[in-house]
Amino acid sequence: MKVPFNYLPFEFEDNVKIFDRWKQLIQSTEFTLGQYMEEFENKFADYIGSKHCFGTNCGTDALILSLKSLGIGHGDEVVTVCNTFYATVGAIVAVGAKPVFVDSNHRYQIDPDLIKKAITKKTRAIMPVHWGGASPEIEKIIEIANNFQLEIIEDACMGIGAKINNKSPGTFGKLGAFSMHPLKSLNVMGDGGMVVTDDNHLASWIKKYRNHGMIDRDNIDLWGVNMRLQPLQAVVAYFGLNKIEEVIKIRNKNAKILDNELCKLAPYVKVPQRLENYIETFALYMILCDERDELVKYLNSKKIEVKIHYPLPLHLQKASSNLGYKAGDFPIAEEQSSKLVTLPVHQYLSENQINFMIENIFAFYG
Numbered sequence: 001m002k003v004p005f006n007y008l009p010f011e012f013e014d015n016v017k018i019f020d021r022w023k024q025l026i027q028s029t030e031f032t033l034g035q036y037m038e039e040f041e042n043k044f045a046d047y048i049g050s051k052h053c054f055g056t057n058c059g060t061d062a063l064i065l066s067l068k069s070l071g072i073g074h075g076d077e078v079v080t081v082c083n084t085f086y087a088t089v090g091a092i093v094a095v096g097a098k099p100v101f102v103d104s105n106h107r108y109q110i111d112p113d114l115i116k117k118a119i120t121k122k123t124r125a126i127m128p129v130h131w132g133g134a135s136p137e138i139e140k141i142i143e144i145a146n147n148f149q150l151e152i153i154e155d156a157c158m159g160i161g162a163k164i165n166n167k168s169p170g171t172f173g174k175l176g177a178f179s180m181h182p183l184k185s186l187n188v189m190g191d192g193g194m195v196v197t198d199d200n201h202l203a204s205w206i207k208k209y210r211n212h213g214m215i216d217r218d219n220i221d222l223w224g225v226n227m228r229l230q231p232l233q234a235v236v237a238y239f240g241l242n243k244i245e246e247v248i249k250i251r252n253k254n255a256k257i258l259d260n261e262l263c264k265l266a267p268y269v270k271v272p273q274r275l276e277n278y279i280e281t282f283a284l285y286m287i288l289c290d291e292r293d294e295l296v297k298y299l300n301s302k303k304i305e306v307k308i309h310y311p312l313p314l315h316l317q318k319a320s321s322n323l324g325y326k327a328g329d330f331p332i333a334e335e336q337s338s339k340l341v342t343l344p345v346h347q348y349l350s351e352n353q354i355n356f357m358i359e360n361i362f363a364f365y366g
């Protein structure tokens, strides 16, 4: 039995609605911005519970726009976590600021108790990541940000459909950035992203900057760039949003089965704690496993596709060599990077496939 990690072959099997709407779009020729974009942006803002939403090329752009809208750049520091997707750090560096890392905790999220130590006179913002579609302890982070008068930009790229006390990731900070990359919970047929905020002033800046700084065709208010989402993708996202709650429900059901069984393999396998009132998207279902590399080989040989997110924490990447970190600086993330395994948990898995996966992990540990 094959247990695929990649669910995309099943994701767009039912595409009649998308094609119908695309036909209308093509006839309208609204290929940049316009009605189809706004329709999606409004729907997403409503879903997330934010006042403003702007579609962008990708999640990385959404992060860059967020940072730039606050005027963060050269000489500024942004505190984030050392285990996240590369784009979190890439965006900070792209605006000219310096990323300052904090270790992760046992839920693979930024450890709020270590943030204070990372703050300097140059710190402008904290960028917490909803890593893997789980959320950090956002209330604690808000308290620190308030105490030090720092902004919060949430990297909620994997967090669409997650909740903390019924509130969406991306709505706790000043700005929230989301991605619709094919491997995120809300995905399009290529790249896409959104930035949300409740702040009118930031919203009007982002709206302009995303579109060349234009007020209208003949007048430029500031020099901007083109970071617009494609309306064709906005249509895909519009219909994707209709299914997101169902997707998250199934993934949570699958994750619960895995949690309940795999926790029996302690201490060889560690399942992370699930916090009360936190709903996760399970963009990544991650556990810590002894003899990780052998387990990964074993499972892949059984056609169970598992991944590692990631084998090298960001402070030890070559790209970080000018930041002054060394091995041992972030012991939790470093240990996790040698034990992490990401299992398939997506909405197209059958009960048989999930059981097959569990049986094989049990078989590996004898």
Ligand SMILES: *Cc1c(COP(=O)(O)O)cnc(C)c1O
Pocket (backbone or CB within 6 Å): 058, 059, 060, 061, 084, 085, 087, 088, 129, 130, 131, 155, 157, 158, 178, 179, 180, 181, 191, 192, 193
């Ligand atoms: C996917 C992702 C991004 C970047 O999103 P793209 O749409 O691929 O640019 C940024 N941060 C995190 C945590 C992500 O998972």
